[in-house]
Amino acid sequence: TKYGINFTAKFMNQGGALVHLYTDGTVLVTHGGTEMGQGLHTKVAQVAARAFGISLSAVHIAETATDKVANSQPTAASASTDLYGMATLDACNQILARLKPLRENLPSGTSLSEIATAAFFARIDLSAHGFFAIDDKRCGFDWATEPGRLPDGTHDNTTRGFPFNYFTQGVGCVEVEIDVLTGDHQVLRADLLVDLGSSINPALDIGQIEGAFAQGMGWTTTEELIWGDSDHVWVKPSGRLLTQGPGTYKPPSFNDTPQELNVRLMSHADNKVVVHSSKAVGEPPFFLGASVFFAIKDAVAAARAEHLSEPSFVCRHFPLHAPATSEKIRMACADKFALRALHATCGAGAAADEDSDAQAAIARFEARGSY
Template sequence: MRKLPDTRPAHSLISGRAGSATRHESAHKHVSGDALYVDDIPEPAGMLYGYVGLSSIAHATLKQMNLDAVRTAPGVMDVVTAKDLPALTDIGPVFPGDHLLAEGKVNFHGQVLFAVAATSQDAARRAARLADVKYEAQQADLTLESALAQEHFVRPTHTQRRGDADTAIATAPNRLSGHFKIGGQEQMYLEGQIALSIPGEDGSMLVHSSTQHPAETQKLVAEVLGLPMSLVTVTVRRMGGAFGGKETNANQWACLSALLARRTGRPVKLRLARADDMTTTGKRHPFHSDYEVGFDDEGRILGLNLKLSGNCGHSPDLSDAIVDRAMFHADNCYFLPAARIIGNRVKTHTASNTAFRGFGGPQGMLAIEQIIENIAQATGQDALDIRQRNFYGPDGRNVTHYGQTIEQHIIAPLVARLTKTSEYRQRREAVRAFNSENAILKRGLALTPVKFGISFTVQHLNQAGALLHVYTDGSIQLNHGGTEMGQGLYTKVAQVVASEFGVDLSSITCTATRTDKVPNTSPTAASSGSDLNGMAARDAARKIRQRLTEFAAEKFAVPAESIQFANDHVSLGAQRITFAELVQQAYLGRISLSATGYYRTPKIHYDRANASGRPFFYYAYGAACSEVLIDTLTGENRVLRVDICQDVGQSLNPVLDIGQIEGGFIQGMGWLTTEELVWNEQGRLLTNNPASYKIPTIGDTPPVFNVELMPDSPNTEATIFHSKAVGEPPLMLGISVWAALRDAVASIGEHRTAPLLDAPATPERILAACDQVRAARGERQ
């Protein structure tokens, strides 16, 4: 396609430094189609196409797998099964249980049985369907209820305690108990799972993978092939979305692609079709919440017993850490004087559930928010008042149930600000008036807070590296361990480097994340991409700047402390030269213009045996106020208005941060309203494409959508330029939509009955909740 000339005004091509509203470095490429993803890489000569054969049963012994028809199908060059694997067969990222290819039995509908390489994508897919497989079916646990009843777990149960919850509940003036179901969610990235492997000299392998964790992909490919890691290079320029679904789930396709490339001696690309992608990969964990809570007449929580049971699927994957994070966030913003939080890791015969934006935190928060809503119903008070009375604060109400002290008391003033700017109190009265005058249509309003801990809860993952080159023309090449999945990480880290050197962003080139440039990296996850990689890049930049400063001080006979880097120039007392001129002279003076940078997060620790510690470096806060309208005869609903205030500290890039907040909110809203996963009685996923699985569309965007970054709220911790993470926290703002829908339903019974509204709050569930409240109202009358 003919490329049009770039007609943008010159000033739009010049980007600012950290803190400025700079556009995404690939925004114009995304729009024009010039952004290269794995499937856009020019195909190497002789490339083959990989595909996989999948199990058609949820739990069974493999009695026979006849692949003769697969091997003789047109275009097929190779077929591999578990017995053909040269080395590692289990690619579980933390604990074993994730077999690269099924061995002897299958554990979920859609498990990979074999892989095929053929001369075209179509030939590979057609051949993969020709297998003749005989199964001996076994009893399958397909629901969380059945597996939990039998105590089938992928990992041991973990418990966090504070005080004597049983006594606190027993002696409380008021008590409630209940059960709440929280659905899962498909990541629904635009770019599906894909890998391209190219064999090289000495058995080496270059893997282009759409992965959030290149270092882990490198390690597993090496172990599957029986190679040292130094012979495997994984590279990632960008992903078309990931949301956690490519943190571990990308590994299988990279390993199979590399295995087929190793066996055939030819490049192999393995790209999953959408229906197969959704069938065979993990999703957000569905959870069940069972609780008993004691509270006073003002609605203050005195004691809480909460059991969180996560549906992990057939293997551990990352479920231990995910259920832990749900437990860590079971308080959200609320002080729990006495609490016992139990986390079950339940095993079912479904695809192994995995990371998803929030990593368990959303499920823990939704559980406590449902409890808050029920307390408000029981006491006849506004739920916002109950929330504010339970907030963390100074004077002995500042320690979590896992022992971390809350040091920045931001949520109370943030919610107070949003209450005012969203006109919550006035709108509450307007909603009451509307509902009193309308029998069919009802409005709902809710303001919910978010406190999200920032750090990997696995301590060793809190580290990052960077590699920085300054060339003799003054241009800069930046590489770090973070991956770009559309969130703007490359832009933010480049802004950090631009700030350190005082140069324009246009002089900095961010190159693809590669394991041969920065080794042993952590996944881009846990909202820590900018925190970790920004600090590592700054460390590298400061090393080079220090060398340049010392060189300039000696050469130009000026005090080092007087030398300033700004506006693409370097001030040397009375003299001023360009940054490029100084770099050229430093090169002639034999000064190293390359550096590695490194950072590890301080302060964090967690004693699992005692269930106590400081698992998070800091917390990111936010709140959202949502207003909805429901039809009580059909359950149909829409969001009318949303107001958000998010604490991002000293923003690295306000435009990117607001974009993340808007996108995260909509994704969270989808999780809690339209995105329903459905399996049949045989364990087959029925919602395996966009026709049956409904994510929000542009038409679902609230017509009034106000987003504000909390002003004058710099992070008191020494993060990169005192910013705060923004990737995951906004997703949980979507809880306000669920709470508003529940509020609308409750208005049918004048808020005297607590609606039973599990998540997602689909029209069917809303209608059922309306009928439940109507029935309760009738009984009262």
């Protein structure tokens, strides 16, 4: 996977932070991002702790408030650590620059609290507002601008700007097993490798990767949307969403997750355009979950090779659209039971399992859904 990081609206690629250093050596940070369980506050606190050379316990994050940091952007696009980590680092560096003359005249090893106290009595400001905006050259794609031309005559879209600051990339390898009689599947093992630059907090990042993978896996296997339409005329009124809760809409459960899940982060990877060479992690690993879908399709193809006697049907592309629900997997296996079910319900094909017309019908058939 290759996921571009930026808000596509150029003006949104900015963030602010307010940092206070207290005379006891503790630090209070307020930034424009919202903590929703993704670990943003923890990473911002780590940035401040690293800047001042203090323990993480000495940094406190105040909840986001517009009376502290105004005009903040939505916490979205996986870009919040990039924006608010850099803004926090900017504010910390401002304070450190003010402390530098004092620090140089104090004995080596003087604690931050002693330096801050000396600065207070010297009437040096121990608060700073930090700001960060992504470079104009690395954000803002102008759709209205006509693309340039390369020497071979093809479009050169770089003349329209760059939509992304950088890319978060990953690769996944998955082993699945399907039950050809029920259409059920199990993910036996998944191995994921993701480039997150120099991770600020590997534990948080690995947790985000695991969660995004599970979410993507559910999106492509179990999370089916059923609307009232020509295929589901019994859903009234037309256009109503039937799968509105966990009784009918099935996100993945603990039993659906891989029996063995291995996640590794690339080492010695740099990303010089973001705070401490890190990379965004929230959304990029999501589509790695689609590797489960593709593994299921490979397993179905293997089953079809055993069930279909006509070579042209075995080698032919067969439809299997996400999500790969149990019904879709079961019917796509194209065995004699699927053939008979198709004949009984749709009148398609012939009763004889080896009949070429019957095999052609089941080879191109795709279940419309689980209802």
